[in-house]
């Protein structure tokens with residue numbers, strides 16, 4: 001664990017492995033197994049994600065270029081939340097300044113262990129610390145960081161809208177006043193079209209099970225207490241028949257469903 005992060009923790013980890021901190025948070029994360037691990041390491045998934053070769057990664061590099069320049073030139077340590085197999089926005093920022101201390105985190109301990117293996121073998125020029133903890137209850141002090149980043153990080157938490165709100169409150173808490181949360185999150189471009197597909201399909205719209213289905217990310221950020229500095233950069237992805245059963249139904253009924261991904265630059269107000 002890099003020195004700049006050690007002092008930011010509010011409690012000791014349950015376990016330290018290869019200098020990374022583990023807080024026993026697997027029950028909140030994705031249940032990845034040994035097949036995923038094999039896939040990440042031996043099928044080149046970590047490598048291509050890090051290098052920005054996947055389609056959405058590529059779009060992210062363009063979307064986040066400007067804000068990554070800003071973080072890179074500031075050179076302050078940053079926290080990547082729910083880093084997943086893609087490492088979120090960390091590769092984009094570190095490509096611009098490999099020396100910045102980055103703390104990449106995820107609830108899933110297997111994912112963190114596997115990233116450590118990959119980093120030690122392939123990414124030694126970077127200063128990447130790792131920790132396994134849940135976004136819903138971060139073991140970090142209040143007002144600890146200048147920058148938090150995430151790609152579908154808040155959207156990945158379970159428990160629907162209330163889980164997302166809890167995670168957002170946590171991010172707000174650990175940011176310094178004036179600190180910035182850079183988030184890429186996605187939402188359906190047009191909810192009525194989603195309803196239409198389920199109607200044609202004859203199934204209840206399962207996305208409505210999420211209590212925040214109709215709440216825009218913009219409104220979730222505002223209701224938590226963030227100031228929105230910018231939210232005007234987007235890209236779109238078509239839901240395809242390979243996405244899931246819903247995507248298959250949408251394409252069968254010739255109904256194009258788009259996901260809209262937006263870059264949000266959010267500031268913690270100086271006084272809240």
Ligand SMILES: C[S@@+](CC[C@H](N)C(=O)[O-])C[C@H]1O[C@@H](n2cnc3c(N)ncnc32)[C@H](O)[C@@H]1O
Nearest residue numbers: 029030082083084086087088107134135156157
């Ligand atoms: C689809 S990935 C998110 C995308 C990821 N940032 C990327 O770049 O690939 C979902 C990740 O969120 C993690 N996750 C889900 N809920 C979490 C929570 N409460 N705290 C921390 N990580 C969580 C999962 O373990 C998983 O690795």
